[in-house]
Amino acid sequence: MLPWTVRRTRLPLLTLRCLDCRAQAATAGEGRFRINANGKLLDVWLLVRCVCCDRTSKITVHERVPVRSLDPARLRAFQDNDQELVAHTLLDPALARRNRFTLDWRGAWQLESSAAEAAWPYRVEVRFLDPVPVRPQRLIAQGLGISRGEVERRIKGELPLNRTTSTDFSFVVMPAE
Structure with a gap:
């Protein structure tokens, strides 16, 4: 036998329309998360960049979740922009469906x-x-x-x-x- x-040799591109230049490709690039706290609720986004014009867009990972509902280690990984979590998040099919993008593996x-x-x-x-x-x-x-x-x-x-x-x-x- x-x-x-x-x-994978790199993260795949995202087939996602840019709002500025109308290009169809974006990259997770360095892989960064953005966290916004509103009281005891958190929003978490994965930042992606258009490959043509470098415009940054956000992909929703968590929306209005109570702080206590997130595992402290996972929250720390979001804050530290953990690259393994970036890859895991980007490759999640449920996240892709929710945010209406597909992955381009070429x-x-x-x-x-x-x-x-x-x-x-x-x-x-x-x-x-x-x-x-x-x-x-x-x-x-x-x-x-x-x-x-x-x-x-x-x-x-x-x-x-x-x-x-x-x-x-x-x-x-x-x-x-």
């Missing part, structure tokens, strides 16, 4: 694969460290250095090869005929 890993991930030195047929386990949406057919073609047509002929697996996934899967590589 060969292990393959899909990992150029933001890489496949770490090992060379095939196993006896035919051999099994490959693909593990995702982040929810990178990718078509298994494209991923396998890239990892094995073969065409997508050859992937159709030589790969056996339970997952549809032409449907996007971001969950771990495995497949078997058959010898070339």
Whole structure:
């Protein structure tokens, strides 16, 4: 069995319309949170920047939540602009739906694969460290250095090869005929 890993190389861009220049891409950049206290209620936003005009916008993380309802360690992480929390927050699908943005993963991930030195047929386990949406057919073609047509002929697996996934899967590589 060969292990393959899909990992992010940077935070993905956000497909979000800029109010100034109408561009469709924003970045979380350095990853900063903004916290506003109003009495005993907190608002928390993730700041994003337009890639064209550098305009800063806010993505709502928490709105009017009681201070006591947030875990003190999490609140401290918001205040310290913890980069792991920035990534976790940005990759949250519920946050994306609520704030009406999608993630653009182009150029933001890489496949770490090992060379095939196993006896035919051999099994490959693909593990995702982040929810990178990718078509298994494209991923396998890239990892094995073969065409997508050859992937159709030589790969056996339970997952549809032409449907996007971001969950771990495995497949078997058959010898070339």
